[in-house]
Amino acid sequence: MAKRALVTGITGQDGAYLSQLLLEKGYEVHGLVRRSSTADVNTVRLKWLGIDRDVRLVDGNLTDLSGLIRSIREVKPDEVYNLAAQSFVKSSWQQPLLTGSVTGLGVGNILEAVRLEQPDARFYQASSSEMYGLIQEAEQSEETPFYPRSPYAVAKLYGHWLTVNYRESFGLHASSGILFNHESPLRGIEFVTRKVTDGVARIKLGLASELRLGNIDAKRDWGHARDYVIAMWLMLQQDQADDYVVATGRTTTVRDMCRIAFEHAGVEMDAHLVIDPELFRPAEVDVLLGNPAKAKAKLGWEATTSLEDMIREMVDADLKRLKIG
Numbered sequence: 001m002a003k004r005a006l007v008t009g010i011t012g013q014d015g016a017y018l019s020q021l022l023l024e025k026g027y028e029v030h031g032l033v034r035r036s037s038t039a040d041v042n043t044v045r046l047k048w049l050g051i052d053r054d055v056r057l058v059d060g061n062l063t064d065l066s067g068l069i070r071s072i073r074e075v076k077p078d079e080v081y082n083l084a085a086q087s088f089v090k091s092s093w094q095q096p097l098l099t100g101s102v103t104g105l106g107v108g109n110i111l112e113a114v115r116l117e118q119p120d121a122r123f124y125q126a127s128s129s130e131m132y133g134l135i136q137e138a139e140q141s142e143e144t145p146f147y148p149r150s151p152y153a154v155a156k157l158y159g160h161w162l163t164v165n166y167r168e169s170f171g172l173h174a175s176s177g178i179l180f181n182h183e184s185p186l187r188g189i190e191f192v193t194r195k196v197t198d199g200v201a202r203i204k205l206g207l208a209s210e211l212r213l214g215n216i217d218a219k220r221d222w223g224h225a226r227d228y229v230i231a232m233w234l235m236l237q238q239d240q241a242d243d244y245v246v247a248t249g250r251t252t253t254v255r256d257m258c259r260i261a262f263e264h265a266g267v268e269m270d271a272h273l274v275i276d277p278e279l280f281r282p283a284e285v286d287v288l289l290g291n292p293a294k295a296k297a298k299l300g301w302e303a304t305t306s307l308e309d310m311i312r313e314m315v316d317a318d319l320k321r322l323k324i325g
């Protein structure tokens with residue numbers, strides 16, 4: 001019998017790559033999608049990977065407990081991956097309560113649905129390095145105290161601790177992946193790497209003349225989403241549920257990440273990059289640097305894609321998309 005997985009957030013970047021991985025492993029993949037008037041747009045990432053016809057979509061919303069209970073009852077998953085979230089940090093200051101409701105309380109809804117309907121299912125929670133915020137240690141590990149700096153990070157912290165609590169209270173096989181930033185050609189256009197690779201491609205093709213960014217001194221530990229979904233799957237294959245940092249162990253400024261993109265396209269960065277104070281955040285996470293030692297030791301997981309290779313892949317994908325489009 002094929003294993004069955006339910007993926008919330010299947011229409012997002014990670015949902016698409018995780019579905020591809022699970023299908024390759026012979027899973028039956030079900031994905032929770034929120035109803036939209038433009039349903040054809042929803043599946044664009046699954047289409048990009050050529051798997052939109054291979055997954056089964058189930059209507060549901062992370063804010064709606066009764067719908068989640070029905071979905072879990074219907075699918076009877078062996079594994080549940082909770083990837084759905086309002087995931088854009090900057091928007092979380094504009095929509096703090098919605099972010100809290102989806103990204104925080106939503107975790108409680110899906111955990112409750114699993115506990116009530118399918119308590120033997122294994123559960124993955126998409127926690128975030130944003131929870132470290134105002135970092136308390138130069139390298140962040142599973143032991144580093146959290147200090148969230150945005151409504152998004154506060155909501156993620158609630159979801160993280162609730163996952164730990166359900167594991168300890170009810171014995172659920174519930175694991176939390178504290179994932180550092182991961183990107184790909186399927187990254188949403190609002191996030192900085194994709195904004196840069198799309199912007200550089202537009203400048204290269206004469207479709208734009210400048211790229212406007214905020215704080216380019218911020219540093220992030222960037223990896224490739226294709227690598228990171230493997231870590232999610234590995235967590236649910238362990239006998240014991242646990243929490244893991246997933247990162248590359250290298251941090252780079254937004255400025256240097258940008259330089260890779262401009263150089264790859266053969267475009268002069270200083271002639272086109274504009275710093276826009278409007279794009280700065282009310283509170284910034286200045287630097288993130290993950291220590292993935294536990295994931296390496298216990299899961300045998302390691303990041304395999306360099307930042308340089310990933311940014312070049314993203315620039316090439318954006319050039320291709322813009323030429324076709």
Ligand code: NAP
Nearest residue numbers: 009011012013014061062083084085087126128179181182
């Ligand atoms: P993403 O591309 O923004 O995808 C988010 C997904 O959540 C989309 O499928 C979205 O559906 C869905 N969603 C939003 N609100 C929902 C709701 N109320 N009910 C049901 N589904 C809802 O995010 P991602 O980059 O793939 O990240 C996946 C998860 O990992 C997120 O929880 C994110 O916070 C977390 N995370 C990401 C990173 C990273 O660097 N990418 C790092 C750490 C943690 P629509 O398509 O309908 O909008």
Ligand code: G4F
Nearest residue numbers: 087089128129130180181190191192193213214215218279
């Ligand atoms: O790409 P970002 O928007 O990602 P951020 O805020 O680090 O959050 C992402 O990673 C988290 C994991 O740590 C996830 F949990 C979260 O869901 C999301 O996937 O911004 C990265 C950095 C920030 O310091 C930001 O201030 O880039 C800086 N930046 C500078 N100019 C910009 C811009 N970010 C964006 N999005 N747009 C700019 O113009």
